[in-house]
Amino acid sequence: MSEQFENLVVPGPTITAVSKPFWDAVARKEFILQKCADCGKWVFYPRGICPHCWSNRLEWTPATGNARLKTWGIVHRPGHSAWLEVTPYVLGVVELEEGPTMLTHLLLDPDQGLQIGLPLQVSYTNCNDVWLPFFKRKSE
Numbered sequence: 119m120s121e122q123f124e125n126l127v128v129p130g131p132t133i134t135a136v137s138k139p140f141w142d143a144v145a146r147k148e149f150i151l152q153k154c155a156d157c158g159k160w161v162f163y164p165r166g167i168c169p170h171c172w173s174n175r176l177e178w179t180p181a182t183g184n185a186r187l188k189t190w191g192i193v194h195r196p197g198h199s200a201w202l203e204v205t206p207y208v209l210g211v212v213e214l215e216e217g218p219t220m221l222t223h224l225l226l227d228p229d230q231g232l233q234i235g236l237p238l239q240v241s242y243t244n245c246n247d248v249w250l251p252f253f254k255r256k257s258e
C-alpha cells in the first residue's frame with residue numbers, strides 16, 4: 119500500500135533545529151519522542167520546553183511506535199494538488215502508546231470499518247525521498 123507514495127512529489131516536512139532529531143530517526147526507521155527528565159512525561163510535537171512542567175530537560179527517547187486511532191477524516195480533495203493521485207486517503211489523529219497525540223497519514227482503507235481505538239503501528243513510508251511516519255493497522 120505504501121509503494122504508491124514513492125514517486126509522489128509533494129511538499130516535505132519543515133524540519134527545524136528542534137525537530138531534526140525526530141526526522142533523522144524516522145529516516146533510520148526509528149521512532150523517538152521527547153521525554154521530560156524532570157516530570158517523566160512524553161512530549162510530541164518536538165519543542166524546547168516541557169509543556170507539563172516547563173523544564174528544558176527534554177531528552178530524545180526510543181518509543182514503541184504503537185498507537186490507537188482517536189479520530190480521522192477521509193480526504194477526497196487534498197489541500198495540495200500533489201496528493202490528488204492517492205485520493206481518497208485517510209488522515210487521522212492517533213494516540214501514541216506513550217500518551218501524546220499525533221496528526222498523521224493512515225495507511226488504511228477508508229471503506230474498511232475504521233473505528234476509534236483501532237490498534238495501529240508506525241509504518242515508515244518513503245515519499246519522494248523523504249521518510250514519513252505514517253501509521254497502519256497493527257499486525258497481530
Ligand SMILES: [Zn+2]
Nearest residue numbers: 154157168171
Ligand atoms: Zn516536564
